[in-house]
Amino acid sequence: MNEWINNLRPILSSEVFLLMLCLGSFLLGVLIYKKTNISLLQPLLITMVIIIPFLKITGIEYKTFYENTRILNFMLGPSVVALGYVLYDQVGHLKGNLFSILTAVLVGGIVGIGTVVIVAELLGANHSLVASLAPKSVTTPIAMNLAEKHGGVSSLTAIFVVVCGMFGGLVGPIILRKIGVKSKIAKGLAMGSSAHALGTARAMEMGALEGAISGLAIGLMGIMTALLIPFAEKLLF
Amino acid sequence: MIKGLFFILLFYFLGEMLSLLIGGFMPGSVLGMILLFLSLFFKLLKPEYVKDAATVITKNMAVFFVPAGVGLMAYYDILSKNLVAIVAAISISTILTIIAVALVQERFEKRRMKGEKTDE
Secondary structure, X not given: OHHHHHHHHHHHOOHHHHHHHHHHHHHHHHHHHHHHOOOOOOHHHHHHHHHHHXXXXXXXXXXXXXXXXXXXXXXXXXHHHHHHHHHHHOHHHHOOOHHHHHHHHHHHHHHHHHHHHHHHHHOOOOHHHHHHHOOOOOOHHHHHHHHHHOOOOHHHHHHHHHHHHHHHHHHHHHHHXXXXXXXXXXXXXXXXXXXXXXXXXXXXXXXXXXXHHHHHHHHHHHHHHHHHHHHHHHHOO | OHHHHHHHHHHHHHHHHHHHHOOOOOOHHHHHHHHHHHHHHOXXXXXXXXXXXXXXXHHOHHHHHHHHHHHHHHHHHHHHHOHHHHHHHHXXXXXXXXXXXXXXXXXXXXXXXXXXXXXX
């Protein structure tokens, strides 16, 4: 068995195979998610549950995997840019809501950064871990940038961003239902500002307006977080 | 589709340039999003050019998180040592953020609707 794997490793760690594995696992994830309708079974989570054991068993290092699937990671940038179109498409719904949207995201930013920093510190996290956690609610490229600037570890932040996004995407719709939020704008805004692109993916399932507002919230939360973290660092770190 | 991808990359690039100019204060992707939105809004760019590509990319955003998500395995030690702090901080903060944002926005909308009714 081991020799088998050793012989196959060059092809198993090739770009074509790993990319195929990523897309294939994700497709399977989508299929399972749609068939079971269990929100815990997010496609991304299923993909991770398939790929991490695969890499462990075949002895392929994460670094190799990351380098050979870099194109997917790169696409995070263009996908944020593309939200500009979604926003344009839905701009009519923003009329008269600009002030409330900015206020809501600002409050969300203060609550989000404040609580993550305080809870982590109370539970004994050190400075670099706290700085890596602080920008968790914003999309990866922004979060990594901010973490590094304030003494965090950017690759840890990338993970926190994913975990936060999956968690927010998972519980977001449930919480919004529980507290009885009806407004589509409020729903989209809450999903995007708490769970960035992964929250937006769930918001898109709710509807086009929720998705577009959620996309807008990614950008706004990015800006607010960049503005708020320096203050948070002075007050709380 | 190629045209759409080209324009998205072009705006990403412009965003990165702008980001450099302002000393990296805001990431290029967010600036690119704002620039793309403004160009469409002020009719400098036809929406048809980017529609297909933008729709495909934004409908499938979660797949782009796979490489970062699999990164969990590389930091297993640090993560498991601080597991309680990390999980508690992320979940509490995320839940409170969702509630805060949704309630503030909905409060505003309700107040505005009441205001419109009394105007009549």
